[in-house]
Structure formats: structure tokens, C-alpha cells
Amino acid sequence: MVRRNVGPANTHFSKQHFTNHMTCITTSVFDLFKIGPGPSSSHTIGPMKAAFDFLRQLQQLPAEVAARGQRIEIHLHGSLSATGKGHGTDRAIVGGLLGWQPDSCDPKALLGLLKDPLVSYSVDFQGKTTAINAQNFVFHRGRYDSPHANTMVLNLLDAEGQVLLEHEYYSVGGGFIYRKGERSDAGPECQPTFPYTTMNELKAHLLANNLTLAQVLMANEIALTGRSEKEIEARLDLIINAMHQAVRRGLRTRGVLPGSIRLQRKAPILFQQAKSLVQASDSFLIFLNAYCLAASEENAAGSIVVTAPTSGASGVIPGLTFLMKHHFHYAPRRMREGLLAAAAVGFLVKHNASISGAEMGCMGEIGTASAMGAAMLSYAAGGSIGQVEAAAEIGIEHHLGMTCDPIGGYVQIPCIERNAMGAVKAYNAYLLAMSGNPAMQKISLDNVIKVMKATGRDMSRKYKETSEAGLALSATEC
Numbered sequence: 249m250v251r252r253n254v255g256p257a258n259t260h261f262s263k264q265h266f267t268n269h270m271t272c273i274t275t276s277v278f279d280l281f282k283i284g285p286g287p288s289s290s291h292t293i294g295p296m297k298a299a300f301d302f303l304r305q306l307q308q309l310p311a312e313v314a315a316r317g318q319r320i321e322i323h324l325h326g327s328l329s330a331t332g333k334g335h336g337t338d339r340a341i342v343g344g345l346l347g348w349q350p351d352s353c354d355p356k357a358l359l360g361l362l363k364d365p366l367v368s369y370s371v372d373f374q375g376k377t378t379a380i381n382a383q384n385f386v387f388h389r390g391r392y393d394s395p396h397a398n399t400m401v402l403n404l405l406d407a408e409g410q411v412l413l414e415h416e417y418y419s420v421g422g423g424f425i426y427r428k429g430e431r432s433d434a435g436p437e438c439q440p441t442f443p444y445t446t447m448n449e450l451k452a453h454l455l456a457n458n459l460t461l462a463q464v465l466m467a468n469e470i471a472l473t474g475r476s477e478k479e480i481e482a483r484l485d486l487i488i489n490a491m492h493q494a495v496r497r498g499l500r501t502r503g504v505l506p507g508s509i510r511l512q513r514k515a516p517i518l519f520q521q522a523k524s525l526v527q528a529s530d531s532f533l534i535f536l537n538a539y540c541l542a543a544s545e546e547n548a549a550g551s552i553v554v555t556a557p558t559s560g561a562s563g564v565i566p567g568l569t570f571l572m573k574h575h576f577h578y579a580p581r582r583m584r585e586g587l588l589a590a591a592a593v594g595f596l597v598k599h600n601a602s603i604s605g606a607e608m609g610c611m612g613e614i615g616t617a618s619a620m621g622a623a624m625l626s627y628a629a630g631g632s633i634g635q636v637e638a639a640a641e642i643g644i645e646h647h648l649g650m651t652c653d654p655i656g657g658y659v660q661i662p663c664i665e666r667n668a669m670g671a672v673k674a675y676n677a678y679l680l681a682m683s684g685n686p687a688m689q690k691i692s693l694d695n696v697i698k699v700m701k702a703t704g705r706d707m708s709r710k711y712k713e714t715s716e717a718g719l720a721l722s723a724t725e726c
């Protein structure tokens with residue numbers, strides 16, 4: 249039983265002195281934790297959603313305009329052009345134009361798209377059919393003059409090359425997208441019960457209403473999605489189950505990952521090793537490494553994973569929740585509440601900095617996942633809100649400045665091991681926070697997120713998911 253120093257949920261909430269509804273966090277837990285194909289939320293899930301949206305726009309064109317449509321062109325800019333090939337951006341866009349969606353597409357069929365350069369795919373709208381293949385893509389490599397680091401432009405042209413329909417999309421990390429002209433933080437029409445933009449505001453809600461963090465997150469989720477508490481609990485269980493399915497698949501799948509690196513999967517080997525060393529003091533760490541590698545290798549293979557908060561970082565929280573379930577034997581309620589605490593940290597980073605490797609480097613992905621994991625462990629263990637905050641702060645603090653330089657543009661090196669490292673750091677952040685006095689903590693979560701944003705802004709573009717520097721240039725040694 250987790251004990252917390254709060255009373256029952258109040259029915260009369262205090263909402264004074266908090267952030268206004270226009271700018272507050274309105275992201276749903278299920279937009280942060282999304283089920284979809286790997287290997288990248290910003291380069292795979294986001295582009296698929298954008299292409300699906302473009303298909304819907306095509307389907308709404310006036311019939312006479314649609315009839316003139318001859319060719320679809322897709323322009324990829326910035327990081328999408330630099331690492332889009334390795335991340336499967338082109339395949340994801342073809343899938344979206346075929347009407348596929350991340351949460352329901354067949355990952356094997358997705359991997360098969362564009363394999364044969366001679367094969368074209370039919371895009372149907374308004375009784376019109378147009379063919380699409382690799383020739384329809386333009387990778388604007390080396391050009392970084394777009395409004396966002398992950399920009400894509402989709403257009404429909406007539407026989408003379410005149411544009412009939414054009415939309416510009418930005419993939420801002422974690423599978424979130426927005427269209428040119430929209431607000432990047434545009435949320436649903438409905439508003440949260442407890443509006444906040446910072447950890448300080450969130451803590452003030454807990455104090456003013458004598459509620460737990462999980463209760464506040466749950467009340468907001470109900471208000472934002474219109475779902476009942478029972479439905480939200482069921483969906484949280486579904487998300488945890490999907491995470492664990494990825495871990496289990498990865499633990500039993502051997503072989504080489506897709507791509508030119510020919511990287512051997514390692515999770516099953518580590519898992520066997522951990523089982524054989526079960527009495528040894530370091531078996532616990534080997535188990536955790538195996539779980540994180542398993543989900544990350546599944547992500548690299550393009551299988552179904554859960555963004556947490558991104559696909560590149562989809563091994564950290566699944567690995568930790570697998571540990572919580574199978575080693576700590578936590579009850580489902582405790583797992584769910586831990587996940588809600590993790591979501592709160594993810595929301596704060598997404599809102600006040602970014603969870604995109606193309607904007608923040610890897611500190612935005614693995615750093616955020618590690619902080620979320622540290623908060624989750626602390627909360628599930630019964631930590632106070634001060635300890636949860638300290639755990640998340642420590643998690644981010646020790647990832648500041650971490651670059652994103654994936655070899656060959658594949659989400660493999662350093663990404664897979666980095667998930668295991670992020671989970672181990674999360675665990676240590678949890679231990680440090682739980683044994684410390686939060687009142688003595690010198691740096692707040694809000695402050696470290698500000699530092700993260702400033703560090704990401706100052707980081708050279710070469711280290712932000714472009715594969716133009718760092719480890720990416722050591723590919724010949726692999």
C-alpha cells in the first residue's frame with residue numbers, strides 16, 4: 249500500500265492564481281504514450297499522421313480540382329531530409345497516403361513499402377487515382393532554412409506542375425504534428441480541471457486541493473478527453489501491456505537489425521546471462537539492461553512500440569515498468585499512478601522545452617525519458633511530491649548537453665544502448681531523490697527544464713538528429 253499525506257479527493261477545487269487556460273498544458277496522456285511503429289516518432293509516426301491528414305484534405309477537394317490532380321510531391325527538409333531515409337520517413341508517408349494510421353498499421357507491411365523501386369502505390373481520392381513511389385520524394389539535404397527542424401511539404405500538382413493543394417507540416421517530436429498556420433500548442437476545445445504550465449503550479453494545485461499528483465492528472469485527463477476514470481485506467485493498462493509486449497518480443501528475438509550497420513540484437517543474450525547470474529549482485533542491472541534493449545531493438549526493427557515520450561526513447565520506461573511488475577511485483581494501480589507521474593514530467597518538458605531530438609539533441613529524448621522514469625519510480629514507491637520532483641530534476645540534469653548523432657541515420661547506435669543507460673540513470677536518480685531531503689534540493693525541475701531549452705538552443709545543428717557529426721562520422725569504424 250502506498251501511503252501519501254493527502255485527504256480524499258475534493259469536489260470544490262481551488263483554481264486561483266494559476267496559469268490561464270489559453271496557455272496551459274492540454275496534452276492527453278494518450279498522446280504522449282502512443283502505440284505505433286518504430287523507429288522514430290518524429291520521423292515515422294509524425295510523417296505518417298501528416299500524410300494521412302493530407303489524404304483527408306485531398307478527399308475533401310472539389311471534384312473538378314481533384315480531377316486535375318496528376319502527381320503528389322513530398323518535400324522533406326531539415327532533419328527529416330538528413331536522417332529520413334534511415335528512420336523510414338518515406339515509407340511512413342506512403343503508408344499515411346494509403347490511409348494507414350500509426351496505431352493500427354501492420355509494421356511488417358510498412359517495412360515492405362518502397363523496398364522495390366519499380367513498385368508504385370495508388371493513392372485514391374475523389375474517384376481519382378495517382379501513383380506514388382520513391383520518385384515522388386525530394387530530400388532537401390543540407391538546407392536548414394525551414395521554420396522547424398522537421399518540416400515536410402506535401403502538394404498535389406496538375407499536368408503543368410501547377411500546385412492544386414499544398415500543406416506544410418512540422419513534426420515536433422513524440423509523433424506530435426501541426427500544420428503551418430496552426431498553433432504548435434493548440435489543444436482540444438475542452439480545458440483541464442487543473443491548468444498548469446510549470447511544476448510549481450502543479451504542486452500548488454496539490455497543496456490547495458489536498459490531492460495527489462495522480463488524482464490531479466486523472467481529473468485533467470477526464471476533462472480533456474471526456475472519458476471516465478475506469479476507461480482511462482483501462483487505457484493505461486493497455487499502454488503498459490503494449491510496452492511489455494515489445495519487451496517480451498525483443499527478449500526472444502535474435503538476429504540482425506534492418507539497415508546497413510548490420511547490428512546484432514543483444515537483448516536475448518543479456519536476458520539469458522541475467523537468468524544464469526540470478527544470485528549475483530549485478531544480475532538486477534543486467535535484467536534492466538535486457539528489458540530496455542529488448543524494447544529499443546524492437547523499435548529499431550520497425551515493430552510496434554509505445555512512444556515514451558518518443559520512439560527513439562521507447563526502451564526506458566517500458567524497461568522500468570517491466571522491472572516494477574516482474575521484480576517489485578507492484579499492483580496495477582501503482583503502475584498506473586507511476587505512469588501518470590511520468591506523464592506529468594513529459595508534459596512539462598514538451599511544453600517548456602522540447603522532446604524532439606531535432607531541437608534538443610538526445611537530452612530531449614533519452615534525457616526526458618530518464619526524468620520521467622525517475623519520477624515514475626519515486627511516485628510508485630510512495631515518494632512525496634518533492635522527492636518525485638527531485639528525481640525528475642536529477643534525471644534531466646545528468647543528460648544536459650547530450651547530443652543526437654545516430655550512425656547512418658538509423659535509430660540504433662547510440663540509441664539502443666542509450667535507452668539502457670537512461671533507465672539506469674533514472675534508477676539512480678530515484679535512489680538519490682528518495683534518500684535526500686527535497687527541501688535541500690538546490691535546483692528545481694522548472695529551472696532545469698529552462699536550462700535544457702537554452703542548451704538545446706545553443707547546441708550546434710550538427711548534433712540534432714542530422715547525422716552530420718559525432719558518432720555518426722565514426723560509421724567507418726563499425
Ligand code: SF4
Nearest residue numbers: 560605610613652663
Ligand atoms: S541519439 Fe537519442 S535523440 Fe538521437 S535518434 Fe538516437 S535516441 Fe533519438
